[in-house]
Amino acid sequence: MPDDTLRVMCPNLACRKILAVPSSARGKTVRCRGCSTSIRIPGLKSEPARPAEPPPTAAKPAA
Numbered sequence: 387m388p389d390d391t392l393r394v395m396c397p398n399l400a401c402r403k404i405l406a407v408p409s410s411a412r413g414k415t416v417r418c419r420g421c422s423t424s425i426r427i428p429g430l431k432s433e434p435a436r437p438a439e440p441p442p443t444a445a446k447p448a449a
């Protein structure tokens with residue numbers, strides 16, 4: 387069983403079908419097969435968040 391399958395629930399309360407989508411569908415929109423509702427597949431962590439880089443130190447330590 388491949389790990390790269392995501393399961394999303396249809397947001398349509400009258401449907402609520404569990405859809406299995408490939409991880410390649412992240413950030414894209416798929417259509418529910420049950421009710422044709424467009425479902426947005428979230429990315430890895432909502433947004434491509436960059437690791438917080440420390441600001442460049444302006445004050446250099448006096449050698």
Ligand SMILES: [Zn+2]
Nearest residue numbers: 396401418421
């Ligand atoms: Zn649906």
